[in-house]
């Protein structure tokens with residue numbers, strides 16, 4: 001394993017790590033104190049220097065995003081913290097909320113100060129009931145200790161932080177869907193521009209940042225932007241939380257250097273500890289199901305934004321899902337396609353009509369009723385939603401369209417013979433054993 | 444007059460909690476409190492009953508159509524009365540790679556329900572990724588999370604419910 005200093009997970013092993021007392025003992029809220037002695041511009045500059053990039057999916061530079069917020073003006077500024085964590089394969093924010101909510105809250109306080117923001121909403125997915133309770137207790141502690149409220153560590157700076165629970169809708173993780181939901185509506189994404197940093201919540205400038213993104217901010221302020229940048233690569237600062245799941249011996253969340261390759265992640269003794277006995281890697285999704293899949297011969301790639309982009313995929317949300325040689329990729333893709341069909345908000349025709357169509361074709365192929373033309377039709381439908389490559393050509397209001405089309409393009413591109421085999425045989429070649437499609441499962 | 448959705452005690456609790464919620468939103472944006480208000484309603488009544496929904500709309504000064512539109516958009520709001528226990532089984536990719544299909548089939552047989560169906564006691568649903576893929580397979584019972592499941596463990600969870 002490439003050694004790297006732990007930033008986000010450093011307190012996870014401490015008993016009672018979620019309490020303010022424990023966080024303070026580990027040096028917590030020192031960075032906020034330091035930030036309050038700086039000007040807001042200096043804080044933003046430090047974040048810019050750190051090369052911190054969004055951990056929610058798009059990998060946008062955080063400092064740059066902040067700098068789009070207009071200075072002054074009559075309108076209030078808002079921060080919306082994205083704790084919706086719904087990208088399949090992603091389960092890191094859950095542990096930040098559970099194990100170290102104050103690291104997030106300190107990041108929020110510093111960011112609010114930098115952005116001249118006095119109202120923050122944390123939007124937490126509805127299924128995180130337990131995590132939401134932990135966060136609410138932490139918020140109450142922060143009020144009691146004079147961190148939130150009318151003054152911030154003694155300095156005149158009113159700040160209200162309020163948690164809103166989502167209610168089961170993947171699309172509310174998309175930043176403008178999230179804003180609509182925070183306004184009390186169904187989560188229908190907005191056409192951009194204008195971007196939320198200019199026109200967001202209640203028509204006011206709004207910064208939407210992911211939980212992990214903001215949890216990095218205290219360390220950046222305390223140790224300096226340059227220190228943070230040096231932990232990463234030339235274009236991406238810091239460490240990364242990677243969520244490893246699927247067919248590996250030791251799934252879990254690992255804080256790693258971005259120079260770690262997918263192969264190392266799977267096989268390293270301190271990380272995934274290899275494949276189950278007798279199994280080999282067949283396919284790996286490197287950044288949540290929205291990211292194009294990698295074939296077994298492509299896994300010597302670093303888990304870094306630019307490196308994955310060069311492979312026509314993306315670092316996304318850090319969700320790495322491993323499929324082994326006993327797994328049917330048609331079945332996997334069908335399950336992924338069903339997800340997007342289920343979660344499409346229905347606003348744009350290509351996404352609303354195309355996502356269930358993809359799922360229907362895949363079902364047909366998997367169940368042995370596919371026809372020779374189906375693979376081409378499938379690709380045509382995916383192309384109508386979003387052509388590929390490169391990523392980002394979607395014909396839709398939000399990137400859920402791209403997210404639904406990219407897996408289809410990439411799975412077919414890399415595993416086409418397996419789709420064709422299903423059609424030729426008139427059945428799934430993995431269906432001999434009961435429950436065999438997903439490699440046997442272990443439940 | 445709408446039929447009273449709440450007993451006097453329930454109404455007092457709802458009104459008190461809602462007033463607290465509203466302090467976090469701009470005074471002219473009461474409608475923004477829709478999700479917190481619906482969660483509150485559901486926590487008191489067990490579901491988003493029509494009369495309750497009308498009351499929420501009234502309190503937040505939005506149309507009841509808007510309140511209904513929001514309530515039906517989100518899977519966690521029950522606009523029809525669910526069973527006593529709502530079981531959400533994740534069958535997304537990582538969980539399926541660890542046997543979630545088998546687990547769901549087991550539950551369907553055990554509860555004599557197909558996914559999507561309800562009885563007095565159970566509502567069984569297939570759900571999307573619960574952000575617990577490293578401890579797959581997983582499910583939630585009334586939002587209480589259970590992970591790293593085996594069939595035996597699921598039986599135990601179900602059988603222990605009062």
Ligand SMILES: Cc1cc2nc3c(=O)[nH]c(=O)nc-3n(C[C@H](O)[C@H](O)[C@H](O)COP(=O)(O)O)c2cc1C
Nearest residue numbers: 054055056082084085086173174175209210213399
């Ligand atoms: C369909 C869709 C779902 C998304 N879901 C999430 C999510 O659950 N959590 C998240 O942080 N970002 C999610 N995003 C990304 C957000 O739109 C946004 O880019 C992010 O919250 C910005 O924060 P960051 O710059 O700190 O990453 C999603 C994007 C799309 C298109």
Ligand code: SF4
Nearest residue numbers: 345347348351396398
């Ligand atoms: S792309 Fe899909 S999810 Fe996004 S706005 Fe359009 S219909 Fe809705």
Ligand code: FES
Nearest residue numbers: 533538573575576
């Ligand atoms: S796939 Fe089931 S929790 Fe993520």
